[in-house]
Amino acid sequence: MTLTITRRAPDHEVRRPPRSRRIKEPAVDRTFHVINSCLLALFALSVLYPLVYVFSSSFSSGGAIASGAVKLWPVGFNLDAYGTIFGTASIMTGFANSVFYAVAGALLGTALTVLAGYPLSRPDLPFRRGLLFFILIPTLFSAGIIPSYVVIDKLGLMNTRWAIVLPAAMSVFNVIITRAFYQLTIPKELLEAARMDGASDARFCLQIALPLSKPIIAVNLLFYGIAQWNGWFSSMLYLTDPSKYPLQLILREILALGAVNPADLGSADAAQLERNKELFDKLRYAVIVVAMIPPLIAYPFVQRHFVKGALIGSLK
Template sequence: MRALISSDFRRQSKGDKLFDIMNYIILSVILLVVLYPLIFIVVASVSEPDAVARGEVWLLPVGLNIDGYKEVLKNTDIWQGYANTIKYTVTGTLLNVCLTIPAAYALSRKELVGRNLLMGMITFTMFFGGGLIPTYLLVSGLHLNNTMWALIIPGAISVYNLIISRSYFVSNIPEELFEAGQMDGCSYFKFFFSVVLPLAKPILGVIVLMYAVGHWNSYFNALIYLRDRQLYPLQVILREILIQQEASMSMGGSAASVMEQQRIADMLKYGVIIVSTLPILCVYPFIQKYFVKGMMIGSVKG
């Protein structure tokens, strides 16, 4: 394989070689810009806070300090937040997929009467919404306040995910398949479950990841709709920890006390970032191939 690539490179013109070299350089720079902050956070989270404050930490840990993780993980509210976030993410993503995929497939069928009008009305909501107050009144009117459903139902379908799913079905589900299924007596529902879903794994990977990341990172709706602390997701709990630490620093005290509080705040900050993002980082490699393939195929036409 390596010999084949090198032979292809030798057969290229000088302009093509220069173009490829420039692409590699630019992409390498972009990779470093994107990857280095993540590396720095991981390294800083296990380094001595004083060394981080002095700017001595670059690529390798300076000293070894995991007190930040200890402080974060010994907080019982964090484990409750983790359980809540996992529940919201799994339930919300399942509902999102169960609504988005059938709707996208229905809108991709040419025989659906008024599908262009429906698609236009749905797309309209991407640019114009009711705003926070009408949405809050609607959620309150449905008696969803202070329940997990206030975080799930209002965002049950993402228009963007619906559009890319519809584009995928239009591009990758041949009409001949449906015609062949009809000749064998296959109904719309049977065709959808027996043929369409098995062929939709790439786009399923895309929207599952998008919805799951959205639920995992969400905190604003929880601040608006939840009052019971036992229902708080992880992101709200971590936000409270950081705010409480900053508030304790603003109360003042001796110089030594302020420096120690700053030291603890730095430890907590990096530990909180790692704790909150680690599950998504662990899941992503397993569905990366579906994510990339679905994004490329779903964006061809629509």
């Protein structure tokens, strides 16, 4: 009798079955992805290049800006424009005013929007449809600038900070998004369970609904804050005291002062006018960079909640 011993191959020598071949992507899909990627890249460059140009120009010399030598990198690097900004009281006061308007408008607008959006999301609210239609009326009919100016004047808000904060305190668009968010996020079963435990409507709103609404609160804070930070038209209408001007209105004045009148170029002060224009060119780019910093700093902190809240709130 012959005994045959078969040696078992080590694990690393065992032949494994070949992996299943990857499904080949259709040519139409590959073409679509390539074209889509190219279009998105072009769009990103069209948005990114102006920002890079403004940033580089703020660190460049006035002569390089006037001659068009600045393309991508700073030419004649200097910090004169930023030194002028931080040494000018009106610009720093405008920056502080813009921060105040943005923070106050964001807090007040978010509070009013949540107080309006949550009750409208409750199906047991009496006259809910009528109230919703009443809120939607401003989106259908606009009073215009003159009636708004008369209302602000009659209320005694002219040349006050409230004239900037109160008219933009609540946006109907944000109320609709907030209402849809609560309808999709807070189920009625949760309300029924809280009522069985003896919770009142106020307690349910404060202890259950509000902690679950962090995404939509972040969305409202960002929307109202950015709107107030970028706003300047209301300030031009309702404010006459330069100490209350926001940074954007001061930037508008800098842009207006930097324009050279062609009729003045033939005068004896033409060289001085040109030097003033170069100075204002540098200054306006630096002020734009300073105005962009707060939104760029604030957005990463609310980005996660912002994306979630904006998507959920816009589904209905």
